[in-house]
Amino acid sequence: GENVEQHPSTLSVQEGDSAVIKCTYSDSASNYFPWYKQELGKGPQLIIDIRSNVGEKKDQRIAVTLNKTAKHFSLHITETQPEDSAVYFCAPLITGGGNKLTFGTGTQLKVEL
């Protein structure tokens, strides 16, 4: 099957620092790359997504970069705040076996004061 790997599985940063989470996929035909944030006791929520015709997208403190050649995309959070503490999932669109989002195993981000 198609593989999606997400690293690191846990990440602890000091408030104000930057955080980077990387997602690697194997389907070269993938063309949609979202990131979801899940707070404790809630469902995941889309925070940013990118399509394959662009290399970078930014929304305030959050950005996503895409390297289609290397088949990975990354979530960048700058000036981290305590409310950024959550689990983050990548979910690239995998075309093999019928288009579907395949979720990574998640990254637990903790922003410490």
Add this chain to the structure above:
Amino acid sequence: NAGVTQTPKFQVLKTGQSMTLQCAQDMNHNSMYWYRQDPGMGLRLIYYSASEGTTDKGEVPNGYNVSRLNKREFSLRLESAAPSQTSVYFCASSDRGGYNSPLHFGNGTRLTVT
């Protein structure tokens, strides 16, 4: 707008019992999905409905059935619960058919099968 509403929030079943998880969305979305979330495994797709009147199997459909009752509602049924079905279940919806549009999730149903 409530978005995606799931009921119940918590449920405990004995092995062999049956139950239906309910999901409703008020965003007039065409597509609806059921996922399960287990520790260390991300979210896995159980079933989805690309549009009213259609349903299809996802990655882990065994032991489950679904019904797209109307455009708003998509239910998940466990006919004979097993301990392996202990999980958190999430319903989601999206505007367009297919998967390249944002998913809107409910807050989940935590199911324990003893």
